[in-house]
Amino acid sequence: MRSIRHLLSRITAPLLLAAATAFGPAVAQPAAPAKAPAAAASAAVDTPRKPGVLRVAVKPAKPFAYEENGQWKGYSVELWNAIAQQEQWQFEWVPMDTVPQTLEALQKGQVDVGVGALSITEEREKVLDFSHPFFESGLQIMSPVASAGSIWVALQGLASAPVLGGFGALVLALLLVSWLLWWFEHKDNEESFPAPAWIGFKESLWWSTNILIAGGCENKSPNGTPGRLLAVVWMLGGIAFTSYITAVFTSTLTVTRLNTQVRGMADLQGQIVGTVEGSSSDAYLNKLGGIPVEGHDSVDSAMAALLKKDVKAVVYDAPMLRYWMSTHPAENEKVALAGDTFARQHYGFALPVGSAKRKEINETLLQLRGSGFLEDLEKRWFGSIQAPLSQ
Structure with a gap:
């Protein structure tokens, strides 16, 4: 029986990947982009639930989740679409502005699942449940490139x-x-x-x-x-x-x-450092102490502050910093990644404590991993980015 299920998963994996890529959610269309995301998210979680329709909170974090032309795209979005299609779940997207907003909505039971680049941390596991990890991540430093002409x-x-x-x-x-x-x-x-x-x-x-x-x-x-x-x-x-x-x-x-002005965290003591507010990197920096932290609503905002020299460096999730560099080649002579990845962590789907969906999500994740779906998905999203972390 297990061999039959494995064979079926191998056969259906390419179809799921194609469907997740081409059509987005199999049984529910994502919400239209909101002009005022915070207000839209608040209104969405307060509206009466539709019977049999899951509410899926999504926090933009390229390349894992982002809205484009009215459709949600990204590594995590496609993975969730494949799971929902295989489980035949109907769902609606609930866009979120920040990670804390997403976690709060999950804790209150206002949404059923959190999708994006949500790190599985000890603090978060005290108040939420998480699926099996599906992507290995970690933190890294982005710093201005040192002056080429200096003695x-x-x-x-x-x-x-x-x-x-x-x-x-x-x-x-x-x-x-x-x-x-x-x-x-x-x-x-x-x-x-x-x-x-x-x-x-x-x-x-x-x-x-x-x-x-x-x-x-x-x-x-x-x-x-x-x-x-x-x-x-x-x-x-x-x-x-x-x-x-x-x-x-x-x-x-x-x-x-071509080296960076910053070599490691020791060089950032007493320096203003940018990160995304409410993220695991924000928590890490505040717990570390001795480093003034400037919170931003997105990695684009943090990088803009770095390019304007408003902050000494940006500390954030390595995959998203690498993706930012791959999509901003003109800035590669101005900034660069410094040092190795540290504070290793994993991404997973977040759920309210005791959610019955956790078991089904985990079972489907194992099937998709065994079928090669996750490997194909990662190659497509991160194949062009140097040194992907989840190898």
């Missing part, structure tokens, strides 16, 4: 680990070759490499340095076979090694010139 940026390039390591290896190789050359030559070629160790080593070091920089040394040359073989190896190796060090320095300096 500090150049010094950062010189002091980087690859460059310092390369120079260190070059110095060690230079000293080793100089010592070996003196050892091979000081008995039979004392004129060029005198027998006293310290004097002879200085002469061989002079020879090795000239070979490395100028490609030759007119007044000195090894006479013995071991010394000449070492000279050939050093000449060829020196060219390759110098080219490598130059390439490492150039690439490191280029990356550093």
Whole structure:
């Protein structure tokens, strides 16, 4: 029986994806875009319920949920459409302005499901139920790109680990070759490499340095076979090694010139940071302390403040920051993601405590995951965005 259900889910998954993409909700059309979203949401939750029709709160958060030409679209929207179609549920969208508004409506039982980019957190699970997670996320920092012409940026390039390591290896190789050359030559070629160790080593070091920089040394040359073989190896190796060090320095300096002004959360202490008000990133920053937080109603608003330099950085969900960058290529020279993803979290559908729909949603999610529907959905929405988080 399980194999039959699995086969059916494999067959129906492409059909569900196509239907979710092309037609939106299978059994109910989304609400028309409201001119005054807050008032519309308040009015919607206060109106009498339609028998047999679920109320689905949706908080705009590109690319997971957004309204376009009167239709709701996005990763989470398409996933919910597929679940509703498979379960044959009728529903209506209830647009929400903020995450707190969405959570409050769920707590009061004014809506049945919350759809968008809702992070599953310990605090929220105390007052709400969540479906199985369907997307892995986390927080990341967006910061202005450092000035390309600053002396500090150049010094950062010189002091980087690859460059310092390369120079260190070059110095060690230079000293080793100089010592070996003196050892091979000081008995039979004392004129060029005198027998006293310290004097002879200085002469061989002079020879090795000239070979490395100028490609030759007119007044000195090894006479013995071991010394000449070492000279050939050093000449060829020196060219390759110098080219490598130059390439490492150039690439490191280029990356550093495009680096961000902020490297991590430690750089944000005492600095004004933008985020989306009421989001999990807002809660994280306030709990962390020491960082003045400026709340915005959307990631677009927060990024506008960053571009105007009203805030030092923006801290928000990594997938949405990456999506913003992919849809604003002209701004990629001005801002960039800083550091790695931190405060890992997952997105899920939010429900009132004790909701009977939770079990059905979870069962359908497992079927869609097993059929490859979630994988196909993620590739379509995030395939062009570098380093998706849910791999």
